[in-house]
Amino acid sequence: MPFREAMEAKYRDILAKYIEEQKESTLYLAQKFSRKSIENQVTPEEIISLHKMILQEMYPEMPTYVTHSFDLLLEIMLGYGFAYREHQSLRHQQKELRSEIEIAANVQHTLLDTKIPVVDGLDIGAISVPARLMNGDYYNFVQDENQCISIAIADVIGKGIPAALCMSMIKYAMDSLPGYRNEPSVLLENLNHVVEQNVDPSMFVTMFYGIYNHEHHLFSYASAGHEPGFFYDGKKKGFTEITARGLMLGIDKKTKYTQYEKKIEPGDMIILLSDGVTECRTSEGFVEKDTLLTYIDKYLHLSAQEIVNRIYKDLEQLQNFQLRDDFTLIILKRSV
Amino acid sequence: MDIQSCVNIQTEWDIVAARQLGRNVAKELGFGVVDQARITTAISELARNIFIYAHKGRVCIEKMNDKGHAGLRIIAVDSGPGINDIRLAMEDGYSTSGGLGAGLPGVKRLMDEFQIVSSQGKGTEITAVKWIR
Missing domain, CATH: 3.60.40.10 (PPM-type phosphatase domain)
Incomplete structure (x- = not known):
């Protein structure tokens, strides 16, 4: 998936930019990034893991308590990822059902x-x-x-x-x-x-x-x-x-x-x-x-x-x- | 080469032990942090199901190797009441998950392979595999 391949570099770029200067324009980039990642079925826990990894790369001297805190956050967000996947699957089912009903409505119309x-x-x-x-x-x-x-x-x-x-x-x-x-x-x-x-x-x-x-x-x-x-x-x-x-x-x-x-x-x-x-x-x-x-x-x-x-x-x-x-x-x- | 280790599930603390076992093996095999967490969550769900519905059973973790490709297999066995309608239990939104995405379909989504065998009055056996990407 092209987005997934570019995701890491893109996130690193946005994060570095924002740490350097807290501008609204960077936050807007972040919003666009999150929309794109949702589109590409990237789950919340993947984002947390990406964030942690890039932060570690940028700041090798980062205190261990920060690293540990991200592990906890990842575990918590996994639950959200879990619910998110179910939501996606239910949405898909709902679409299928709706198109089935639409066909039925057409049949009824003809009948x-x-x-x-x-x-x-x-x-x-x-x-x-x-x-x-x-x-x-x-x-x-x-x-x-x-x-x-x-x-x-x-x-x-x-x-x-x-x-x-x-x-x-x-x-x-x-x-x-x-x-x-x-x-x-x-x-x-x-x-x-x-x-x-x-x-x-x-x-x-x-x-x-x-x-x-x-x-x-x-x-x-x-x-x-x-x-x-x-x-x-x-x-x-x-x-x-x-x-x-x-x-x-x-x-x-x-x-x-x-x-x-x-x-x-x-x-x-x-x-x-x-x-x-x-x-x-x-x-x-x-x-x-x-x-x-x-x-x-x-x-x-x-x-x-x-x-x-x-x-x-x-x-x-x-x-x-x-x-x-x-x-x-x-x-x-x-x-x- | 299958090396199996098991945890008996009887109390809620055994769920933690099963998680720990799964995480250790996943780490050893070289799974990334996200996949480690996914495997642990899957184990946790299966162990919880045993604890809540069957009261007694066990969760086993196996290292797998398919032509140099490493993987982890979870086997959750219980001698509980069994699942009456597996199709229904595998449906999203059903079960006790109540929109939390948990339950069997959630486990299936977290893993790469998923199998379930259940007979009423005899119990349930669920096997799930995750391969290293």
Whole structure:
């Protein structure tokens, strides 16, 4: 290693310089030296030994008590060297783990990828951002040949890898139930069976599922304990919470879900979200629902995708760019 | 040419005796000061493990010579409970080290060669070698 070979001469030079005159510029050289030696994996005990050796060379008449004191210091610093090596090895492991998780996140991204449908008269925007590398939220759109668009939004209680693994399963369970796509309550009942049987009892999933009939502008939906979204009334210019009752998926296999319907008029909006949106925490506590609605109101004139993007940016800033939970927000806007 | 000397480990003072033995042999063989300290620390760790977990065992030091290349071998043997999961014990951050970098992975890093054989209920034998650079 070139640094190691030059290390001795370099250290001798710096030490001699500093003993001669105690200048800040020499101390700066010493700082650069230590950075370089850390880069080259030189351990603390090696530095002590080097220091002692060079000092002995420079001052052969150096008292023996100084020499002995360095032996003691070396023994002490060996312990630090010991901890330092473990730290290095743990850092290396952490890097490996992180790149493994990044790959997993990419795989998840591909698995859960969904395209936002493009239809006349309906403007759809969606955003989903994980708090960590992997997302425990999930949304999915399916557009069928009968002018119906299904929307699913789900949240695994918990975040990170376990939640993400569970979510991949939900997605495939949904894909395997195409026959129930038009019946939100039946779909949730079937998914509930799958989750109840396959997912760890400590894990719960909330889901909101709806189908938008583009011909009659009728929105049918059911909820399995999911964070309530909002309807925006374009005429009254006001928001109402979407009330839909239903137990979370995976709790009781006999759970039945109620299906609701709502006529969507021109200018109306459907706002769906995960609790990462309403549980945005700032130094002053949770972001109030009213705050969220004010934001939506502020951006009403924009396209659905622009609205969700802006709201995410605003709430991200409110929280000092530290997401505490996965964040998913969907807006469907019927054009006037 | 293997010349072996051993120290029985039963009390904490025996750890010091094992260290002393290791340092003497390392010095004799011509190891530098830093390597002497590393070898001693490795011996100290292994002897401490015996003292704490197995209560009874011994640490032996051997001089080695491989085609003119000198080295030192530490053999730590105990008849303690054995290590259940060696892979786990060899993982950083595990064991009682608590970020001190000690424990078996620390010993492994200090030495050039490291071997461990352990069976539950019978005991553990750890061999570690350091060669003169």
